[in-house]
Amino acid sequence: MEYDHIVIGGGVNGLSTAYQLAKRGKKTLLIEKFPLPHSRGSSHGQSRGIRRAYPDPYLTSLMEQAYKEWDEIMKLTGVKLIKETGLLCFSDDQDNKFLNQIINSFEKNPGAKNEVYSGEELSKKYPFISLGGKGVGCYDPSGGVLMADKALKCLQELIVRYGGVIHDGDGVEDIQHDQDKVQICTSSGRRFVAKSCVICAGPWSGPLLKQLGYTVPLQPIKIPVYYWKADHFLPHTWIYEGYLNPGYGVHFWGLPSLEYPGLVKICPHHGPEIDPDTRDKQCTDDIKQELTNFIRAMFPTVEPIVSVEESCIYTLSPDWNPILDTLPAARNIVIGVGFSGTGFKLGPVTGSILADLAMGIKDRQEAKIFSLERFSSPKL
Template sequence: MKTHNTGYSAKLNMSNQGIIYDAIVVGAGIEGSSTAYHLAKSGKKTLLLEQFPLPHSRGSSHGQSRITRKAYGPQEHYTIMMEESYRLTDVLESECGEQLFINCGCLAFGPKDHPFVSGAVEALSRHGAPHDVFNVEEQRRRYPYLALPSDFKVVLDKTGGLLRADKILQAFQKQFQRFGGTLLDGEPMLDLYPGDIVSIKTTKGVHRARSVVLALGAWAAKFLPRIGVNVPLEPLKITVCYWEEKNGKHFSIENFPTFMSESGTGNNTIYGLPSEEYPGLVKICLHHGPAIDPDNRDGVDNQWVLDTIKMIVHTHFPTLEKEPRIVETCIYTNTPDKDFILDLHPSWKNVVIAAGFSGHGFKLAPVVGKVLSQLATGQKPAYDMSHFKIDRFFKNKL
């Protein structure tokens, strides 16, 4: 098993100058780690590079929990991809011997005619996913500690639930190494030199490969323009809040599903998870935040985010305390249409770009990693890739 780079001198990389990898994946977040795992598992000699020492909390993939669901609407192409994502998560569970998914369900609620809910119901029905649709009267019977307006509709996606995020990230990295992959952390990329053999210059040396996958997270917005890819990416600071129940355990994972809500007004979409990470604390967050530079996120004012979440919690979750007990942060990197970028560089067909996961990429990472590994090895993915093309942002321009 290849080990992490934990402070070796530059001599380590100088000794590797003769190595030409089949693929280098830059960025060991969830998308990059999944991609590297699939490449190594398919027998490709693969290097996974990470700029920060692992584990770290500076990007988008840290934390103990994420929501998973098939109830995507109106973006039904993700419902289709989630079928394989669930299967691949099962495979990873069996390989690592740990539970990675808790099937507690996922509740989506919002105004009756809003596509967030109606699209989810249509997608679940079309693909035969078990679900319940009910009105607020029934919601109050099932989940009496949730207060919704009478004109809301509710759908319970019975396939949904909670992903153990940190465990999944670590599992991808450990299995990647078990399949023969090399993982080097604490080694930022400085530059990329294209060619039949692509060279990646880092702070510690130069690595070469026949193909490269750039899974840079929020740093894609800074690096991609340097290689001629000026896609519209907006990194956002997301405030992650945990709220204590005033009494009881009504929001425990045994009694309550994960949930998402669309109010229909402004940027008031929320998501939440029952108490699992911290005993007795419910995770409820706003699906939006202030724009940031990922290298300078801590000084950005996010008080309006906290004020908005507190208002929503006070209105719809009256049995929770008014102030969050714990506040953490992470980063989204949004595209204008909230679809991912999974595509080849316009000029260099052995450079693959993965970016803009827009706050909903974690659940799809198992299948996204497979797709990216296929792009990196000249294979054609089984999915409609038009949703993820770089040129979709420029079709109306001369």
């Protein structure tokens, strides 16, 4: 069976790319190695944050399109995927670089509404946070929660509705290519052929690219996902970055009670390096302790004892921005990798960029922020 395009990986990025291709009338096959749905990659779970607040103004501007695309997906499927909560970014340090970058990014995107608060204003407005009148805050009213698992299901439904095929429970083992064709062989021994292929294999992307002769600096890390009991708490999603622990900056984030009534989600933005095949071998008790200390100091209404623990993976690129590009020696092999800790909300936009590359509308990434070239070395 020959396809126009094969997409490898059924996380949010592979699904979004396959959706964009199928919607454009292209004969599209998506191959996923685990039976769907699964919780082994980076896209599983009920919730992800969505927001315009990004430290980079370009990414804030891309969110304009992302909100439109999510709206379209909601209209097409009739499923509500976004819960509007607003987002509060805050720090106990008024000179915090991340906070100041976010405020600056909003200044460069005047259409994106926001409010900036002094430490005193924050303390008055948010008795749930013990800042003692210090720090700075930035409120993004467009912030909210994306219903992640439901979004994946909607994307799957739309791929099939537009004529695409989803082949799950069978991993890609080998990719052979020449200028016009890509041939894929899976673990069950099946062979598929297409004009181009898009690799969105999340934490497994590094080894797959290595088989093709490319060493791309990608590092999977484990992110423990914690839920904590709280009677009353911030109604918003939030991001904290600051210096509560003297000597180094910390970055934590959270969502209001949603998945499990009475429990709020409070998580780290860092974790240990892992092999995705053995994710939970790595203990994260040190991070649990950091968060317990943080909650004790910062959130008086949250019980500093973990109630529920789950696991997820970030696949980090060195600058935490994804790589959306073609391979220099094989323009019909496209890669969408390294989405780090923020790649869900932009999925439909990055999917559209990857679909353009797969169709040859562009043969390489022009925006430096997403190019493979930015990590180029003679040996890449």
